Amino acid sequence: xxxxxxxxxxxxxxxxxxxxxxxxxxxxxxxxxxxxxxxxxxxxxxxxxxxxxxxxxxxxxxxxxxxxxxxxxxxxxxxxxxxxxxxxxxxxxxxxxxxxxxxxxxxxxxxxxxxxxxxxxxxxxxxxxxxxxxxxxxxxxxxxxxxxxxxxxxxxxxxxxxxxxxxxxxxxxxxxxxxxxxxxxxxxxxxxxxxxxxxxxxxxxxxxxxxxxxxxxxxxxxxxxxxxxxxxxxxxxxxxxxxxxxxxxxxxxxxxxxxxxxxxxxxxxxxxxxxxxxxxxxxxxxxxxxxxxxxxxxxxxxxxxxxxxxxxxxxxxxxxxxxxxxxxxxxxxxx
Amino acid sequence: xxxxxxxxxxxxxxxxxxxxxxxxxxxxxxxxxxxxxxxxxxxxxxxxxxxxxxxxxxxxxxxxxxxxxxxxxxxxxxxxxxxxxxxxxxxxxxxxxxx
Numbered sequence: 001x002x003x004x005x006x007x008x009x010x011x012x013x014x015x016x017x018x019x020x021x022x023x024x025x026x027x028x029x030x031x032x033x034x035x036x037x038x039x040x041x042x043x044x045x046x047x048x049x050x051x052x053x054x055x056x057x058x059x060x061x062x063x064x065x066x067x068x069x070x071x072x073x074x075x076x077x078x079x080x081x082x083x084x085x086x087x088x089x090x091x092x093x094x095x096x097x098x099x100x101x102x103x104x105x106x107x108x109x110x111x112x113x114x115x116x117x118x119x120x121x122x123x124x125x126x127x128x129x130x131x132x133x134x135x136x137x138x139x140x141x142x143x144x145x146x147x148x149x150x151x152x153x154x155x156x157x158x159x160x161x162x163x164x165x166x167x168x169x170x171x172x173x174x175x176x177x178x179x180x181x182x183x184x185x186x187x188x189x190x191x192x193x194x195x196x197x198x199x200x201x202x203x204x205x206x207x208x209x210x211x212x213x214x215x216x217x218x219x220x221x222x223x224x225x226x227x228x229x230x231x232x233x234x235x236x237x238x239x240x241x242x243x244x245x246x247x248x249x250x251x252x253x254x255x256x257x258x259x260x261x262x263x264x265x266x267x268x269x270x271x272x273x274x275x276x277x278x279x280x281x282x283x284x285x286x287x288x289x290x291x292x293x294x295x296x297x298x299x300x301x302x303x304x305x306x307x308x309x310x311x312x313x314x315x316x317x318x319x320x321x322x323x324x325x326x327x328x329x330x331x332x333x334x335x
Numbered sequence: 336x337x338x339x340x341x342x343x344x345x346x347x348x349x350x351x352x353x354x355x356x357x358x359x360x361x362x363x364x365x366x367x368x369x370x371x372x373x374x375x376x377x378x379x380x381x382x383x384x385x386x387x388x389x390x391x392x393x394x395x396x397x398x399x400x401x402x403x404x405x406x407x408x409x410x411x412x413x414x415x416x417x418x419x420x421x422x423x424x425x426x427x428x429x430x431x432x433x434x
Contacts, residue, residue: 036404090381097365106367107344316369
């Protein structure tokens, strides 16, 4: 009899060469790995870290946009923004649930976020001072996220892949509403157009950093590709994003803040693509390590939400216990 | 690393949704909630924001009994050899038509 339910925590596999070879063969056959399947502990660890970071990014990502819900200029924009931020909360939940199937608890992950031990996407450590930032986030940040997440729908770990399918389905509206918002500003008064351009100037480079370090500097990349957790390298995805996004900017009359950006017909095996300037990796690492303009605020907001919600969680559990006790008492009385 | 089950403060629930009448409830994911009422409310908010269904089941995850993955081959492999359980195993003349 086997009663541990749906949560896999069998971490005592002996990692013999035969076992590792057979595991890799399963991956190569495109078989999905499910929570209760034996897996190398490094595979489990990599996924817990990656899915956890992804979940934290969704939750922290609610903050920069939440900043504008009460000040959205129209009811239409407000409804869209509310729905989007609510979606991000849901996406965080799908992802936490996927990580939990690997034997890590929600409380543990929350604790790691709040203590600063776990990372989240560096992009959310930038501020949103103007309404155009909401457009730039939807268009660029969600656009970059989608570029990352679509291949993750084919990730070798079943629960992560399934969560990504839901997320991608919901996220395409996020990018479209952002682009539409930018387009509206770009077609507006000179001040509005300027606001859109300013937001693009501030978000473009951080968006490119979202794909992570260059392949040559990415420590986890090779093994993740081999295990089919990742399907494309950081640089491949970044190039796809640039190629997709530059024409979108041109279409609405905005200019990428990169003087070195230019079309290169020989790129991408002759299909053509854009050459672009070099990324400021010092900035990237500074922000990842906590030195971004909003790191302190973001974590303080998460901590406050967690602490302020403590009495609600306690009350809900106490209420549930009281109801169980009463049901038990009336059952005993009836016997 | 340890993957022992730290006692989760808030129980885990599995969520099943019926997309529309005539179809089965299907597992869509899980969530944490203190009791069944809160689990249903959360499931409604999290899993049916885009008309995904018209009925929700929630089940405590620790109430689910699962088959042992180590016994998967003895449980399920034998079925692969029993091809006589499939209609294509039997030869019927073409002029009989659809059967």
